[in-house]
Amino acid sequence: MADLLALEGIRKSYNVGTPVETEVLHGINVTIHPREFVALMGPSGSGKSTLLNIIGLLDRPTSGRLSIHGEDTTQLSEAALTSLRGHTIGFVFQYHYLISAFTARENVMMPMLLDHGRPDDAMERRADELLDWVDLGKWRNNRALNMSGGQQQRVAIARALAMDPLLVLADEPTGNLDTASADAVFELMRRFNRERGTTFLIVTHNHALADRCNRIIQVVDGRITEDRINLLEGHSQ
Amino acid sequence: MKPWLTFAWIAALRFLAEGRMQSGFILSGIAIGVGVIVFMSAMLTSVQTNFTNRVLTSQPQIQLLAPQEVARPLRRHDGVIEAAIVQQPTQRILSIDQWQTILAAMRARPDVVIATPTVSGSALAVRGDASRSIGIFGMQPDDYFRIVRVPDYIVAGNSDLGSDDILVGLELAKDIGATIGDKINVTTAMGGSRTLTIKGIFDLGNKGANERNAYVALRTAQSLLGLLGGVTTIDLTVADVYAAETIAQDVQATLPVEADSWIKTNAQFFTAIRAQNLSSALIRIFVGLSVAFGIAAVLVVSVLQRSKDIGILRAMGCARGQILRIFLIQGGVLGFVGSLAGALVGAAALMVWHRYARQADGSELFPLYIQPSLFVSSAALATITGVIAGIVPALRAASLDPVDAIHG
Numbered sequence: 001m002a003d004l005l006a007l008e009g010i011r012k013s014y015n016v017g018t019p020v021e022t023e024v025l026h027g028i029n030v031t032i033h034p035r036e037f038v039a040l041m042g043p044s045g046s047g048k049s050t051l052l053n054i055i056g057l058l059d060r061p062t063s064g065r066l067s068i069h070g071e072d073t074t075q076l077s078e079a080a081l082t083s084l085r086g087h088t089i090g091f092v093f094q095y096h097y098l099i100s101a102f103t104a105r106e107n108v109m110m111p112m113l114l115d116h117g118r119p120d121d122a123m124e125r126r127a128d129e130l131l132d133w134v135d136l137g138k139w140r141n142n143r144a145l146n147m148s149g150g151q152q153q154r155v156a157i158a159r160a161l162a163m164d165p166l167l168v169l170a171d172e173p174t175g176n177l178d179t180a181s182a183d184a185v186f187e188l189m190r191r192f193n194r195e196r197g198t199t200f201l202i203v204t205h206n207h208a209l210a211d212r213c214n215r216i217i218q219v220v221d222g223r224i225t226e227d228r229i230n231l232l233e234g235h236s237q
Numbered sequence: 238m239k240p241w242l243t244f245a246w247i248a249a250l251r252f253l254a255e256g257r258m259q260s261g262f263i264l265s266g267i268a269i270g271v272g273v274i275v276f277m278s279a280m281l282t283s284v285q286t287n288f289t290n291r292v293l294t295s296q297p298q299i300q301l302l303a304p305q306e307v308a309r310p311l312r313r314h315d316g317v318i319e320a321a322i323v324q325q326p327t328q329r330i331l332s333i334d335q336w337q338t339i340l341a342a343m344r345a346r347p348d349v350v351i352a353t354p355t356v357s358g359s360a361l362a363v364r365g366d367a368s369r370s371i372g373i374f375g376m377q378p379d380d381y382f383r384i385v386r387v388p389d390y391i392v393a394g395n396s397d398l399g400s401d402d403i404l405v406g407l408e409l410a411k412d413i414g415a416t417i418g419d420k421i422n423v424t425t426a427m428g429g430s431r432t433l434t435i436k437g438i439f440d441l442g443n444k445g446a447n448e449r450n451a452y453v454a455l456r457t458a459q460s461l462l463g464l465l466g467g468v469t470t471i472d473l474t475v476a477d478v479y480a481a482e483t484i485a486q487d488v489q490a491t492l493p494v495e496a497d498s499w500i501k502t503n504a505q506f507f508t509a510i511r512a513q514n515l516s517s518a519l520i521r522i523f524v525g526l527s528v529a530f531g532i533a534a535v536l537v538v539s540v541l542q543r544s545k546d547i548g549i550l551r552a553m554g555c556a557r558g559q560i561l562r563i564f565l566i567q568g569g570v571l572g573f574v575g576s577l578a579g580a581l582v583g584a585a586a587l588m589v590w591h592r593y594a595r596q597a598d599g600s601e602l603f604p605l606y607i608q609p610s611l612f613v614s615s616a617a618l619a620t621i622t623g624v625i626a627g628i629v630p631a632l633r634a635a636s637l638d639p640v641d642a643i644h645g
Binding site: 053058079085113114119 | 549
């Protein structure tokens, strides 16, 4: 299977060139394949979020190579990275981060609006379709702050999927939700992965949820200590 | 979302609408600032326009006079001055030498609109037991009344002057107890004396002028002042009233006359106007600065409050330029909307002032001249100020690192 994402020798240091230089990722090598549903686990401070930011093109590695579909991204300009990020990667964060000035539908339209510059009917239809899919069609005209945490996170998932990305990165997407909401949100992502084939990389501390992923990568102290196929869950392909 | 708006406009307007309390306070501040500027500018313009109109319709813009008589010092054959002290000669009423030629030259100039000869001097107006010192102006009404609009100021009678008629001011008429049709005796120091009929009474809006000025036909004044065939001044109006001094200097340099422009004779007024304009400009600058700092402060706070939104937008593929535009637009919109409100505040204040600030007799203090361009320029200036004020917060927002912004 062709690699969707390939990380080779990724290192990340902070305060480079100062006496307090700290390396948080010590040469990460990993490949992610299309249609995978990957759990990224590890204790706090292990470098999971830093790794996720680098994969999401929000941050650059200090050294190493990150390729998306074989194209090296480490030499791209910031504008090119921004465009590539907008077209290929969707984000879901722990604290939902919907933009409060906009309705649920407008939040879902946002990535398309950023790409096209002006709103149009096709964007609205796409946003409505996604909101229906996350079962929030009735709430499309509600402002983000008028929805529960679980609802907001479902809107955030719909927004992450708006541009039909190759990869969705979710940073503890259920970390701030009650068990029932967390389960619903996780199931939504899993269903979209199965039905549409979108690749998901999910940072989580929740072992029960990780066990429902088809691959589990464990990061400890900036190194991958375990990378296994979750046979119990069964490979989705 | 409106399909004709771009993302940056949509986001900017939504952010402003969401922070409506912040937006409301800063808009009020801008409105007050712009209102003060509009009110002050309109008042200043009105005072200046009113005064200028009054000056320009009650006196010529340039007067050409015979040169002052100068006593030449007594010199010896080798050029040394004999007497160190030279007494100033008395200034007789003299005619301008070859005034017809000069008048023709003035009328030929493209920058001169009207040129007309006048004769003026002092006289005594006598009626019964009452007598008053007056200045008589002899002129050709057809031309002169286009310069000094005496007919516009006539409050009784009319301005059709015959050779035995005179127009007098309101105060003079009161002082000598005369009215339309009454005869007064006018006598000059040169020995001239005529009995003239009051044809009209005028009110120039200036008590001194109403007491002293009297208008007669040119020939009447010539005969009274002993200047048959001569004139003491040539009065001019010019196409560009503010070029009067330049034209006067040009005429004085080329012809044997003294030329006084209305700018020179009203130098104090122009000094006052300059001082007013300077203080007005300073007030505008400081109000503009306070508006700019107010907008910048609100936007800096907005950037801090919205750092997570900015981070999310950047993660979704929003370019730095788009973030920059969001905040510049917010600055511009605050400036523009604030200035519209300010224009209304200023216009309302002007109307209230015009309604309640009255003369003792209930008439208006002076007419208000409100130019639409004042509102347009205020709005444009406030919008530009808003955009400029937005630059620093916008740069700060655009330079936010998405990772730092998202995680606060």
